[in-house]
Amino acid sequence: KAGVTQTPRYLIKTRGQQVTLSCSPISGHRSVSWYQQTPGQGLQFLFEYFSETQRNKGNFPGRFSGRQFSNSRSEMNVSTLELGDSALYLCASSVRDRVRDEQYFGPGTRLTVT
């Protein structure tokens, strides 16, 4: 089956702009989580969506937002970009039931803010 896909793979933006990243989960997975990965802070949880509802949120400012569509595809938006937002943004598609609790990561979107 197809894996998690993310678009675009690479993006260059300037400070103050906004950006929208997209994630398509594995077919049948209803949960999508977003993570930011930087050399300094490592992997940090942004938010999780399940059945079009934000189920959980990490400690990021309100400039970071997201949504999930009825087909489970998810987008995240970052407004008023700052240099420190340069990072690899990973989404993960989740299977969670009584037996399994696992995530499959997408390839990531490399965002560079100049």
Add this chain to the structure above:
Amino acid sequence: GENVEQHPSTLSVQEGDSAVIKCTYSDSASNYFPWYKQELGKRPQLIIDIRSNVGEKKDQRIAVTLNKTAKHFSLHITETQPEDSAVYFCAASIDPGGGADGLTFGKGTHLIIQP
């Protein structure tokens, strides 16, 4: 919130030897502990996980142990091979059945297998 500490940050072992990476967590409610391997330029890949109702789990050369009382868990890799070289991340979360939470990751361990 949850805090996960991971040690060491870099680990160099001879090919064929064993490697052990240790993590501690702070939230006693956490009950799911996955380990991820990330090769350079690639996405994190789940290699093994353990739930808090199990003390140890093994999959071929990889094993994970969990000590709930001490709130620490460890990854053990035996008979290391060059392809084991990567960054390994531990993580902790609360089972969504008891309340959803995202994964909290350790800072990672760069494992280097010396030929």
